[in-house]
Amino acid sequence: MKHRLGIDFGTSNTAAAIMAGDKPYLIPVEEGKTTLPTSVFFDTHRANAVYGSAANAALIDGREGRFMRALKSVLGTPLMHERRLISYQRVTLIEVVALFLTTVKQRAEQATGLTIDSVLSGRPVRFHPDPDRNARAEVDLRSAYETAGFTDISFMYEPEAAAQTSTANLDGNYGLVVDIGGGTSDFTIFEKSSGQTRVIASHGVRVGGTNFDRALNLATVMPLLGYHGELKNEMCPGTHTAPNALFQDLATWEKIPFLYTPETQRFTKRYAKLALDKPPFERLAEVIEMEMGHDISFAVEAGKIARNASDSAEIDLSFIEPNLVVPLSGSILSTTLTPLTTQISDAARATLAMADLSSDDIGTVVYVGGSSLMRSVTEAITAVLPNAAQERTAAFTAVADGLAMAAAQSR
Ligand SMILES: Nc1ncnc2c1ncn2[C@@H]1O[C@H](COP(=O)(O)OP(=O)(O)OP(=O)(O)O)[C@@H](O)[C@H]1O
Ligand SMILES: [Mg+2]
Structure with a gap:
C-alpha cells in the first residue's frame, strides 16, 4: 500500500x-x-x-x-x-x-x-x-x-x-471553520452526516498574523527608523519624505532578505546624512547594515502575542539600542488591527453568502490557526455569529x- x-x-x-x-x-x-x-x-x-x-x-x-x-x-x-x-x-x-x-x-x-x-x-x-x-x-x-x-x-x-x-455536535446545523494563520484567513462551511464531512462553501482572503505584525511594525517601530521622516533635497532647496517602500518592505517578513544589498546600504547611509532628524535614519542604516530586519519582526510578533495575553506589553528593541522599547497600548492595537479584522469578518460574511445561509444556520464556529488566538479576531467573528457555539481545535x-x-x- x-x-x-x-x-x-x-x-x-x-x-x-x-x-x-x-x-x-x-x-x-x-x-x-x-x-x-x-x-x-x-x-x-x-x-x-x-x-x-x-x-x-x-x-x-x-x-x-x-x-x-x-x-x-x-x-x-x-x-x-x-x-x-x-x-x-x-x-x-x-x-x-x-x-x-x-x-x-x-x-x-x-x-x-x-x-x-x-x-x-x-x-x-x-x-x-x-x-x-x-x-x-x-x-x-x-x-x-x-x-x-x-x-x-x-x-x-x-x-x-x-x-x-x-467533533462538534452540529445537530442538523452547519459548522464554519475559521482558520486564521500567518498568511491567510480561510473559511469552510460544512455539515456532517453519518461521520462524513460535506463541504458547502469555502472562501479565503490574504490576511493573517504576518499582516498584523507588518501593520504593528509600520505603526510603532518604523517611525523610529525614519518612516515618514524628511530628507533634504540633494539638487535643490527644500525637503521630501523618505520613500515609503523601503519601510514597508522592511516590515514585511518575506521581503526583508531582499533589502540586504550593497545598494540599500548605500542609500540608507545617504539618508542618514540628508535627514532633518538624523538619529532615526542612523538607526535605519545600522539595521540594514547589521541585517536586523527579521529580529525586529520577531520582536513585534512577540509583543503582539504578549499584548494579546495581557493588558500591557511592549516591543523590545534593545538589540538595536539599549532601552529602546515600544509600549503597545490598547488603542494602537485596535486602530492598527481593526482594518484587518474587518477584512476577516467581511470574508466570514461572504462565505455565508456563498452558501446562501444566514448566521443563525451556523451551529458551531471551529477555530483553527495561530491568529485565531487573537482576541480581536474572535471578537470580530463573534460579531458575525453571535449565537454559534465555539470549538477550539489544536490551532x-x-x-x-x-x-x-x-x-x-x-x-
Ligand atoms: N498565542 C498567540 N496569540 C496570537 N497570535 C499567535 C499566537 N501564537 C501564534 N500566533 C500567530 O499565529 C500565526 C501563525 O499561525 P499558524 O501557524 O496557524 O499559521 P500558518 O498555518 O503557518 O499560516 P497559513 O495557514 O496562513 O499559511 C503567526 O502570525 C503568529 O504570530
Ligand atoms: Mg495554516
Missing part, C-alpha cells in the same frame, strides 16, 4: 501527519514537537542550511548567513523563479521551499520507517486575490514538492481539511490531521 502524507505547509509553521490505523499520527517534525517553524537559514561559514527552530536560533545568535521565513507568501510571484546568490549558493526560492519540504519528508520517513512519495498538501483557498497569481502559486508549490522527491501530489483547501477533524495541527484523514479516505 502506498503511504500518503498530509503536509500543512504554513506561512509561519508547518506540520505533517499520516494515518496510523484509524487515527492521524502527527510527525515529530522537530525534536519532541509536531510543528516546525517555516524558516530556513543558510549558514555562510558552515555552508549548510538549517530549518525550523534551528534556523530561528541561528538568526537570533547572529550567525552569518541568510534567514528566510514566510516564503509561502511569495509563491505565485516571479521572485520564486529568479536564481540568486543566497549566502553560499545560487538557488531559486522554489528550490529553497523544496529543501524545506525535503526535510519534512525525511523526518516523516525517519519517524515512520516508511518510504513516502505521495502527499496531500494543504493550500489556502486563495493564495492571492489575483486569479492568475493564485493559480501560479499552486503550480510553484507543486514544483517544489516535485523537486523534494514527491511523485504523487494533490492539494486540498486547508479549512476543508480542518473540517474533517471537527497549529488540525489542518495536518485533517489532511491525513482525507488522504486515507480518497484512496
Whole structure:
C-alpha cells in the first residue's frame, strides 16, 4: 500500500501527519514537537542550511548567513523563479521551499520507517486575490514538492481539511471553520452526516498574523527608523519624505532578505546624512547594515502575542539600542488591527453568502490557526455569529490531521 502524507505547509509553521490505523499520527517534525517553524537559514561559514527552530536560533545568535521565513507568501510571484546568490549558493526560492519540504519528508520517513512519495498538501483557498497569481502559486508549490522527491501530489483547501477533524455536535446545523494563520484567513462551511464531512462553501482572503505584525511594525517601530521622516533635497532647496517602500518592505517578513544589498546600504547611509532628524535614519542604516530586519519582526510578533495575553506589553528593541522599547497600548492595537479584522469578518460574511445561509444556520464556529488566538479576531467573528457555539481545535495541527484523514479516505 502506498503511504500518503498530509503536509500543512504554513506561512509561519508547518506540520505533517499520516494515518496510523484509524487515527492521524502527527510527525515529530522537530525534536519532541509536531510543528516546525517555516524558516530556513543558510549558514555562510558552515555552508549548510538549517530549518525550523534551528534556523530561528541561528538568526537570533547572529550567525552569518541568510534567514528566510514566510516564503509561502511569495509563491505565485516571479521572485520564486529568479536564481540568486543566497549566502553560499545560487538557488531559486522554489528550490529553497523544496529543501524545506525535503526535510519534512525525511523526518516523516525517519519517524515512520516508511518510504513516502505521495502527499496531500494543504493550500489556502486563495493564495492571492489575483486569479492568475493564485493559480501560479499552486503550480510553484507543486514544483517544489516535485523537486523534494514527491511523485504523487494533490492539494486540498486547508479549512476543508480542518473540517474533517471537527467533533462538534452540529445537530442538523452547519459548522464554519475559521482558520486564521500567518498568511491567510480561510473559511469552510460544512455539515456532517453519518461521520462524513460535506463541504458547502469555502472562501479565503490574504490576511493573517504576518499582516498584523507588518501593520504593528509600520505603526510603532518604523517611525523610529525614519518612516515618514524628511530628507533634504540633494539638487535643490527644500525637503521630501523618505520613500515609503523601503519601510514597508522592511516590515514585511518575506521581503526583508531582499533589502540586504550593497545598494540599500548605500542609500540608507545617504539618508542618514540628508535627514532633518538624523538619529532615526542612523538607526535605519545600522539595521540594514547589521541585517536586523527579521529580529525586529520577531520582536513585534512577540509583543503582539504578549499584548494579546495581557493588558500591557511592549516591543523590545534593545538589540538595536539599549532601552529602546515600544509600549503597545490598547488603542494602537485596535486602530492598527481593526482594518484587518474587518477584512476577516467581511470574508466570514461572504462565505455565508456563498452558501446562501444566514448566521443563525451556523451551529458551531471551529477555530483553527495561530491568529485565531487573537482576541480581536474572535471578537470580530463573534460579531458575525453571535449565537454559534465555539470549538477550539489544536490551532497549529488540525489542518495536518485533517489532511491525513482525507488522504486515507480518497484512496
Ligand atoms: N498565542 C498567540 N496569540 C496570537 N497570535 C499567535 C499566537 N501564537 C501564534 N500566533 C500567530 O499565529 C500565526 C501563525 O499561525 P499558524 O501557524 O496557524 O499559521 P500558518 O498555518 O503557518 O499560516 P497559513 O495557514 O496562513 O499559511 C503567526 O502570525 C503568529 O504570530
Ligand atoms: Mg495554516
